[in-house]
Amino acid sequence: MKQFRGFVIKEFYHIFRDKRSLFILFGMPIAQILLFGFAITNEINNVDIAVLDHSKDATTEEMINSIAASEYFSIDQFIEREADIETVFKQGKVKAVLNIEKDFSQKLIKDGKAYVQIITDATDPNTANTIFNYVTSILQKFQSSKNKSAEFPYQIVPQTRMVYNPELKSVFMFVPGVMTIILMLVSAMMTSISITREKELGTMEILLVSPLKPFQVIVGKVVPYIFLSVINAIVIVVLSIFIFKMPVEGSLFLLGLESVLFIITALALGILISSIAQTQQTAMMISLMGLMLPVILLSGFIFPISSMPFILQIISNIVPAKWFIIIIKGIMLKGVGLWFIWKETLVLLGMTVFFIGLSVKKYKIRLE
Structure with missing residues (x-):
């Protein structure tokens, strides 16, 4: 009994020493309650x-x-x-x-x-x-x-x-949102475990002593996932057009460019997560819990952002999915050109540069 009590006390010490575990145990539930409580509403305001x-x-x-x-x-x-x-x-x-x-x-x-x-x-x-x-x-x-x-x-x-949707088909709302969620979660999750896998397999030392520059390592890890995610995006668009009869009123070329930009943004965010997390499990938890809820609740996919509390409206601006949903709905349903979505495009471009820059900085710190 004494040994068991000592083992339990040791486990408590391990948990309390691990700040990430504490955040997952206590921070995530609180964040979920607050997000669901304030963001999920059928009412409208302002x-x-x-x-x-x-x-x-x-x-x-x-x-x-x-x-x-x-x-x-x-x-x-x-x-x-x-x-x-x-x-x-x-x-x-x-x-x-x-x-x-x-x-x-x-x-x-x-x-x-x-x-x-x-x-x-x-x-x-x-x-x-x-x-x-x-x-x-x-x-x-x-x-x-x-x-x-x-x-x-x-x-x-x-x-x-x-x-833009006279028959009020709900699929016209859900297809852009689901496409955004899939691209964000899959792209970020695939890259978030890339560097952490190197750490766990013990091959990080090879990268650390290699002549490759940090930027080259980051780009080298992102490029394959860009190709795979683009294929994923094409499949989603084809299914939405031929299965769900989703219209594409705007330019398919512009839709493709914006999708590639959002994919790169999501991949850059995943690389940033992987450069910070120590294990694949931690990286996956951050990708799932840290990205899924904001994408669903704070992107305007299901609930109007204008009806949320002011602080959540501010926070929604740092969610890349919010800007991509505006872009994809504008192109597919409204037939807008770049002139109408240039602000959202610049926001995604700025986020991409920021995430990649921060990832390179974190990688340099590890080299030191």
């Missing part, structure tokens, strides 16, 4: 919308103010022409446009009915439906408040139009 007001009278101004006063929507801009609606959606920030018909107040008084068209970006069908329901609810409250003082009750009729 969603950016645009307004096309053909009438521009006192009633429409009051109606717009009632929508802007809610915590659910933020008026991002006012547009003047219907031709600008598509441009606004392609920019990616605005999720809905309120198209108010001409002579709105006069039609309410004369006909007792006027129309507001709610145009939503249906690349995310769940969010599009939620936005329509929220706007309709606000319009009904506004209508009720106006009818209290009206001699003849009138009716504001909301009409909906879903763009």
